[in-house]
Amino acid sequence: MKKSKPTVLVLGSFHMSEHKELLSEKRQAEIEEVVAKVIEFRPTKIAVEMTAEKNDLLNQQYREFKLGRFSIELNEIDQIGFQSASILGHDKLYAVDWMGKSRMGYGEVEQWLKENQPELHKEIYEGIFLPELTSNKSVLEYYRELNDPVWLAKVHKMYLNMARIGDFSNYIGMNWLSWWYERNLIIFSNLTRLMNSDSDRILFIVGCSHSAIITKFLEESEMCEIADPLGYLS
Secondary structure (H helix, E strand, C coil), X not given: CCCCCCEEEEEEECCHHHCHHHHCHHHHHHHHHHHHHHHHHCCCEEEEEEEHHHHHHHHHHHHHHHCCCCCCCCCHHHHXXXXXXXXXXXXCCEEEECCCCCCCCHHHHXXXXXXXXXXXXXXXXXXXCCCCCCCCCCHHHHHHHHCCHXXXXXXXXXXXXXXXXXXXXXXXXXXXXXHHHHHHHHHHHHHHCCCCXXXXXXXXXXXXXXXXXXXXXXXXXXXXXXXXXXXXXX
């Protein structure tokens, strides 16, 4: 008999703060549509992309929101996380992110690659694109694109191949990539700390660039079952 395990749904998101038009009545209704789809997963816990040391602040804001004393801000934590948790009657959310500091920024590594290994740059970034939220696309449709496993696999492949940037004496790509893997491993470890029962159903709302790597860590750990986000966004 197969042993029961906790279930995790990794919902890849975008940074809503970059889209002021989401405050319109039409877009707010579309966000409510996404929330309605997401809560069909019936999560028992909701984790978000906020650093763990801000967990108290996160939940102070959530408590104020439930009392009607905090206007949700234009970010995916408030718009999706707070609203979902409130509808489900959750007492709190969980901040599981970590930031630290990389030796080089992502932009610096990419610029070095362009200048020093143009052929590798072309190979790594070939076919890579970021879906856009256009006026004729609903927020739900956008979330479907951001959680498409084919696109997410391409993004994961791009990050992995950044390890090839540099040479035998100068591992340029690792100046950023080691921080990226450390961050996502810490997020993974924090998610596992929420798995206290086989009946736990954890919704993790995170930037879509994290989706594939964190899902792989969860799968390979064999600690939980993985829910397909598209199964709920359809």
